[in-house]
Amino acid sequence: MKKSSLIKYLIGAVLLMAVFGTYKIIEANVMGGESYYVQITTDGEKLDEKDDNGESYVDYRYQLTGYDEAGHERLLDFKANRARPLRKEAYLKVVYNPKKGVVTQWEEVKKDEVPQKAAAHLS
Numbered sequence: 001m002k003k004s005s006l007i008k009y010l011i012g013a014v015l016l017m018a019v020f021g022t023y024k025i026i027e028a029n030v031m032g033g034e035s036y037y038v039q040i041t042t043d044g045e046k047l048d049e050k051d052d053n054g055e056s057y058v059d060y061r062y063q064l065t066g067y068d069e070a071g072h073e074r075l076l077d078f079k080a081n082r083a084r085p086l087r088k089e090a091y092l093k094v095v096y097n098p099k100k101g102v103v104t105q106w107e108e109v110k111k112d113e114v115p116q117k118a119a120a121h122l123s
Contacts, residue, residue: 032095032097032104033095033096033097033098033099033100033104034068034095034096034097034098035068035069035093035094035095035096036066036067036068036074036076036093036094036095036096036118037066037067037068037091037092037093037094037109037114037115037118037119037122038062038064038065038066038067038076038091038092038094038122039064039089039090039091039092039122039123040062040064040086040087040088040089040090040091040092041064041088041089041123042062042088043060043085043088044060044061044062044080044085044086045060045061045062045063046058046059046060046085047059047060047061047079057083058083058084059079059080059081059082059083060079060080060082060084060085060086061077061078061079061080062076062077062078062079062080062086063075063076063077064076065121066094066096066118067117067118067121067122068115068118069115069117069118070117071117071118071120071121073121074096076094076096076103077103078094078102078103078106086108087108090108091108091109091110091111091113091114091122092106092107092108092109093106093107093109093113093114094106
């Protein structure tokens with residue numbers, strides 16, 4: 001391999017790593033966060049809201065204590081973004097972004113997918 005080809009290859013590899021690293025930093029700070037596990041124990045607070053066009057819609061707000069993999073707790077406040085309450089007794093994995101102070105996403109998980117130290121706190 002020629003010396004100029006090797007230099008171009010190395011520059012390309014460094015640029016690719018820089019782009020990937022920047023993406024991961026942005027993802028962690030904006031979209032990502034810490035995982036917590038909760039169990040739905042209430043129907044949530046029913047909210048009658050309006051969108052930007054003035055159209056009415058229903059949403060549900062939850063304030064639940066979540067636990068991370070080590071069993072540390074955090075009060076989590078999030079909306080379900082759906083027209084009916086979440087299923088009672090369901091287990092959720094929620095992602096909390098501490099820099100923004102919000103839950104960025106949630107998904108239902110099976111009870112056996114909840115880490116043992118978090119599950120010990122959930123009924």
